[in-house]
Amino acid sequence: MAFKGVLLEGVEVILIVTVLAARPGGLAPALVGGAAAVVLVIGLGLLLHRPLRRLPESELKYVVGLVLTTFGTFFCAEGLGVDWPLGDAGLLVVLAVWLVISQAMVRALSAAPPRARSRRVVA
Numbered sequence: 001m002a003f004k005g006v007l008l009e010g011v012e013v014i015l016i017v018t019v020l021a022a023r024p025g026g027l028a029p030a031l032v033g034g035a036a037a038v039v040l041v042i043g044l045g046l047l048l049h050r051p052l053r054r055l056p057e058s059e060l061k062y063v064v065g066l067v068l069t070t071f072g073t074f075f076c077a078e079g080l081g082v083d084w085p086l087g088d089a090g091l092l093v094v095l096a097v098w099l100v101i102s103q104a105m106v107r108a109l110s111a112a113p114p115r116a117r118s119r120r121v122v123a
Contacts, residue, residue: 013037066102070095 013034021030052060074084074094084090 062102066095066098069098073098 017030017034020033021027070091074091078084086093
């Protein structure tokens with residue numbers, strides 16, 4: 001699963017660099033940007049590998065989910081024509097909203113009584 005995710009992200013980066021390189025004079029900046037991104041990601045991976053291994057997996061997934069949902073919401077709204085009053089700083093507002101909503105849902109779901117398990121076997 002992790003391999004497929006990394007492969008998909010790699011294909012996405014290749015497509016972005018290719019699209020940026022397709023415009024006139026865009027090849028050099030696209031290649032430099034792509035190379036800088038590779039160096040930065042490898043460097044951050046080496047630097048943050050050990051500290052991130054100490055985090056509980058569920059909390060790491062929660063943070064990643066919040067970040068992805070925030071970016072998805074922000075850019076989807078921009079694509080639909082929303083003009084964010086704070087510009088890109090609106091990302092922080094969207095993140096705060098999703099954090100409050102998700103924490104409220106976590107509290108509501110953890111307070112709810114567990115449902116009785118069904119004894120039926122689904123074939």
